[in-house]
Amino acid sequence: MLVHMESGLGLRERKKQKTHETIIRVALELFAEQGYERTTIAEIAEAAEVSPRTIFSYFPSKEDIVFYDLGELHARLAVALRERPEGVTALDVLREFIVVSLTPDRTHKLRRCIVATDEGLQRGKRARFAPLERLLVEAIAQDLQARPEDIRPQIVAASLIAAFTAIHDPEAELQPYSQEQALAVIDDVLSFLRGGLEALRQR
């Protein structure tokens, strides 16, 4: 048959993508409607018209349905950090990343509501930021030419993640930060970090 669709993908691939999206869509809807815990894999499977077993061939776990795109985010950040030109710091890269990530998105809003109502998911989210933080630590360590026992990369990365989290995850969810506010926050944090680093340099 060879590839003859405008999409450049065969039927098999397209079906797969569609199923993937369907599972995410119906799952998020169900989670939002009746709560994450109270929604079973069986229900999602039925709504998505696949077998329960199939869900687990698309997602390693129920939580992974909710955080379906974090893997990709991680990959993109890794690339952006790895390929940043000479002179561009990890902080610069992250700032740009945050700006881009502020684009509002219906699915992401839905997810935010879901996560906000479930303790376990909040844990999960936190845990899933750890790899991102590790990327940052590494990149910042390069920027600072830090030795392994140097604590600076870790506290800088932690501050950045905290700011990122605060922007995306204000306690009182429903009124997220505006783009402007978020940028102001980011720049505050960057000033803070520069001030802190400067203070350490002068010791």
Place this chain on the structure above:
Amino acid sequence: MLVHMESGLGLRERKKQKTHETIIRVALELFAEQGYERTTIAEIAEAAEVSPRTIFSYFPSKEDIVFYDLGELHARLAVALRERPEGVTALDVLREFIVVSLTPDRTHKLRRCIVATDEGLQRGKRARFAPLERLLVEAIAQDLQARPEDIRPQIVAASLIAAFTAIHDPEAELQPYSQEQALAVIDDVLSFLRGGLEALRQR
């Protein structure tokens, strides 16, 4: 019968405490021997000479056996922060707390090894620090007289937790920080934070 033991506790209480300790002890030993995931509740129950069902009346979940003392830590930190005298900052309190927590302890070492070998437990640990971080955020917000939208408490707390974690959880586990090194790290972080806060103040 009234209380007539030197311990000030009746038989029932003492038995309970003993069972509690036994479960923790045998569980940690089994986890260390054969891995967390590969150890079942049934095995722990057998080794502790109780029924599997009883384990869950002592601990809400398998993970809670590993982190059996974090609840108490949280409570102690909450009290220390709440009752700190005028003029003593949250940072001071935490510094003292970290110093105390550096006391080496066989059980804690064992746990560190267990957690180091299990992905899920590392997530769990991270998640369980969130409440502590929240306590800190609140206390620091007081110290700084921060308004709700002020980001500073969150980044300061995140830095502190990062430092605390780094001290207790160096990537290459087995050679933990010495007391001196740890204190040096803490004081670096405190300098860093003061420098960062100063930088923000001057804007």
Place this chain on the structure above:
DNA sequence: GAGCAAATGTGCAGAGCGTGCAGTTATAGC
């Protein structure tokens, strides 16, 4: 000490997540 109330331990049944495996169905390429 006998006896009663409350706390504690236990067994059982079951829900739910997640996995391994084998069999069926659908697709791709010829």
Place this chain on the structure above:
DNA sequence: GCTATAACTGCACGCTCTGCACATTTGCTC
């Protein structure tokens, strides 16, 4: 069409965790 391969499915199972009813133990009073 035909075959190799990928995807889907059903089934059995192990494990964590819960609810519930029942048995056992303990604390206390008389």
